Amino acid sequence: MRMPKWSFWKVASAVCLIGGLYAVIFRFAFGLGASTNLNDAFPWGIWIGFKLFAVALSAGGFTIAGAVHIFNVRRYRPILRPMVLSAFLGYSMFVISLLIDLGRPYRIWHPLVMWNPHSVMFEIAWCVTLYTTVLFLEFLPAVFEKLEWKKPLDLLHRAFIPVVIAGVILSTLHQSSLGSLYLIVPEKLYPLWYSPMEPVFFFLSALCAGVAMAIFASWHSSRSLGKELEFSLVVGLGRVLAVLLAVYLTVRALDLEHRDAFGLLALPRRETYFFWLEIALLAAPMVLLFQQEFHKSATWLYFCSVLALLGFVTNRLNVAITGMEASAGLRYFPKREELAITLGLVALAFTLFWLAVKYLPIYETEGTSTAMAEIPSANPVRVRHGQT
Amino acid sequence: MSKAILYDATMCIDCKLCEKACAERNGLPYDDKVAAEQKQSEHKFTVVMSQGDKFMRRMCMNCNDPACASVCPVGALRKTAEGPVTYDGSRCIGCRYCMVACPFSVPKYEWNKILPLVRKCDMCADRVAKGQPTACAAICPTGATKFGDRDALIAEAKNRIASNREQYVDHIYGLNEVGGTSVLLLSSVPFEQFGYKTNLSVEPVPVLTYRALSHVPDVVVLGTVLMGGICWITNRRAEVAAAETAEKEAGVDKKRERR
Numbered sequence: 001m002r003m004p005k006w007s008f009w010k011v012a013s014a015v016c017l018i019g020g021l022y023a024v025i026f027r028f029a030f031g032l033g034a035s036t037n038l039n040d041a042f043p044w045g046i047w048i049g050f051k052l053f054a055v056a057l058s059a060g061g062f063t064i065a066g067a068v069h070i071f072n073v074r075r076y077r078p079i080l081r082p083m084v085l086s087a088f089l090g091y092s093m094f095v096i097s098l099l100i101d102l103g104r105p106y107r108i109w110h111p112l113v114m115w116n117p118h119s120v121m122f123e124i125a126w127c128v129t130l131y132t133t134v135l136f137l138e139f140l141p142a143v144f145e146k147l148e149w150k151k152p153l154d155l156l157h158r159a160f161i162p163v164v165i166a167g168v169i170l171s172t173l174h175q176s177s178l179g180s181l182y183l184i185v186p187e188k189l190y191p192l193w194y195s196p197m198e199p200v201f202f203f204l205s206a207l208c209a210g211v212a213m214a215i216f217a218s219w220h221s222s223r224s225l226g227k228e229l230e231f232s233l234v235v236g237l238g239r240v241l242a243v244l245l246a247v248y249l250t251v252r253a254l255d256l257e258h259r260d261a262f263g264l265l266a267l268p269r270r271e272t273y274f275f276w277l278e279i280a281l282l283a284a285p286m287v288l289l290f291q292q293e294f295h296k297s298a299t300w301l302y303f304c305s306v307l308a309l310l311g312f313v314t315n316r317l318n319v320a321i322t323g324m325e326a327s328a329g330l331r332y333f334p335k336r337e338e339l340a341i342t343l344g345l346v347a348l349a350f351t352l353f354w355l356a357v358k359y360l361p362i363y364e365t366e367g368t369s370t371a372m373a374e375i376p377s378a379n380p381v382r383v384r385h386g387q388t
Numbered sequence: 389m390s391k392a393i394l395y396d397a398t399m400c401i402d403c404k405l406c407e408k409a410c411a412e413r414n415g416l417p418y419d420d421k422v423a424a425e426q427k428q429s430e431h432k433f434t435v436v437m438s439q440g441d442k443f444m445r446r447m448c449m450n451c452n453d454p455a456c457a458s459v460c461p462v463g464a465l466r467k468t469a470e471g472p473v474t475y476d477g478s479r480c481i482g483c484r485y486c487m488v489a490c491p492f493s494v495p496k497y498e499w500n501k502i503l504p505l506v507r508k509c510d511m512c513a514d515r516v517a518k519g520q521p522t523a524c525a526a527i528c529p530t531g532a533t534k535f536g537d538r539d540a541l542i543a544e545a546k547n548r549i550a551s552n553r554e555q556y557v558d559h560i561y562g563l564n565e566v567g568g569t570s571v572l573l574l575s576s577v578p579f580e581q582f583g584y585k586t587n588l589s590v591e592p593v594p595v596l597t598y599r600a601l602s603h604v605p606d607v608v609v610l611g612t613v614l615m616g617g618i619c620w621i622t623n624r625r626a627e628v629a630a631a632e633t634a635e636k637e638a639g640v641d642k643k644r645e646r647r
Contacts, residue, residue: 071618
């Protein structure tokens with residue numbers, strides 16, 4: 001913490017947080033018209049883009065929880081808790097940005113009571129509510145351990161597997177339904193992104209993003225908190241990421257082929273450039289991760305994960321913004337307040353993550369009462385995580 | 389019987405009485421400044437657009453299977469049996485998905501209000517429910533905007549085109565667009581000229597999302613069975629491994645005895 005690097009990030013976070021807070025006050029005082037560049041032709045902007053990628057970057061929660069608890073890949077257990085934490089924070093930011101984005105945020109509970117099962121948004125409302133609850137439950141053990149509350153910890157132990165299964169299913173539904181949102185706009189979303197396969201793309205890319213987040217988080221934790229993960233573990237994740245990225249990119253290419261959309265790839269248009277940026281950011285780490293020599297350095301693995309994460313952020317922003325501009329007949333660029341709120345939420349997530357890691361047992365999974373890591377049955381593999 | 393509005397642009401004289409009647413019915417201000425606006429907005433639900441001596445109206449198409457109603461998470465937008473697509477502001481949370489989803493980009497938002505609502509033409513649902521024509525149709529002096537049974541109006545529109553082929557574009561806009569709408573348009577100039585999309589599918593738009601949504605129960609049921617099953621296998625393995633280790637620790641002799 002004495003590193004000067006940290007004080008830079010602290011200052012940057014503080015600036016973003018203060019700017020975001022100001023913008024939130026501004027938005028509620030003067031309304032959406034004054035605080036955004038949204039209009040009737042372009043009713044969804046960067047906050048929707050933020051929501052899409054916040055959820056994608058939260059995918060580490062269900063991928064690693066599924067790997068550890070359902071598929072019993074125990075060696076990933078040390079990163080489970082940080083991933084659940086990142087997902088919980090990602091979803092919390094989703095909910096906060098939703099409260100800011102909704103015209104009447106005090107009615108946020110309406111979808112839970114006034115049903116319309118034909119609406120993707122209705123499905124999303126339920127998934128977010130339930131999965132945020134699940135993430136909260138998955139995260140609670142860390143709090144209970146800190147407070148040394150044995151009884152509730154025990155209770156959570158018992159319900160753990162059903163909770164994890166529910167989490168994986170809810171995530172699958174939620175990740176894909178964010179893609180389904182755009183199925184309704186075949187004439188509005190640019191054909192490089194509009195596809196009947198959109199829900200599948202969103203789900204697959206979430207899997208990739210989940211693994212990339214795991215690499216990203218482990219590097220940061222080792223740098224800033226001195227809590228290192230087994231290096232072999234990170235290398236393993238790098239391989240998984242390479243394969244998942246290859247699958248994702250192949251499916252995207254096949255989809256373009258099936259829709260006869262290859263011709264669009266060479267059109268000198270804004271959409272084309274942003275599309276290639278997105279693909280380059282995803283293809284580069286895939287190629288790099290398939291090279292053995294890159295597996296020797298944690299920094300390279302980290303670099304690859306950052307590229308992939310940026311690729312998915314670009315993808316979500318392309319779907320939400322770039323791909324919708326042409327049909328709206330305008331260029332959208334977020335207003336100062338919109339950007340300030342988005343950056344503020346990112347800073348808030350990082351700050352809360354840092355605080356949680358500092359004060360809660362997030363990286364300690366060696367203890368006996370680690371509910372996150374434990375299934376009631378004893379497991380001898382626990383003694384040395386990360387070693388096969 | 390489903391009701392509809394037939395607007396025949398060739399009979400329109402751009403008097404804008406429909407705009408005025410619409411504003412009155414919806415309690416919106418209407419003056420020369422508003423009359424001059426050529427765009428639909430949160431304070432102008434219908435517009436008579438003009439290009440030289442050609443005119444075209446724009447209002448909510450009141451689709452037969454509306455995208456807005458299908459995407460609304462709280463069911464604030466609904467298609468009534470008589471034809472109108474209504475909006476219940478007391479339910480609206482302000483997610484604006486209806487605005488994104490509408491193939492005609494009809495719903496508008498009160499961007500400048502602190503607590504905004506969506507605004508759009510609802511085909512005078514209260515009047516239609518009482519058997520009255522819409523305000524715009526009732527006031528139209530030339531009969532360019534006509535209210536009636538949808539089927540009867542379609543037959544009439546076909547007749548008009550058939551009996552006067554030079555005057556009309558051979559297309560009833562709204563007959564099949566996105567599965568048909570409760571507003572039908574006739575024109576002497578191509579509809580694109582007034583910004584009407586002609587690349588719309590004849591399939592109702594909600595089908596696109598419903599196809600995906602209908603898989604949700606399958607994912608839940610299959611997912612639970614699959615995850616539960618995998619869990620059962622992997623944990624059984626872990627239990628066996630644990631038991632074996634315990635046995636080894638307890639002593640090899642005991643193990644032999646049992647065998």
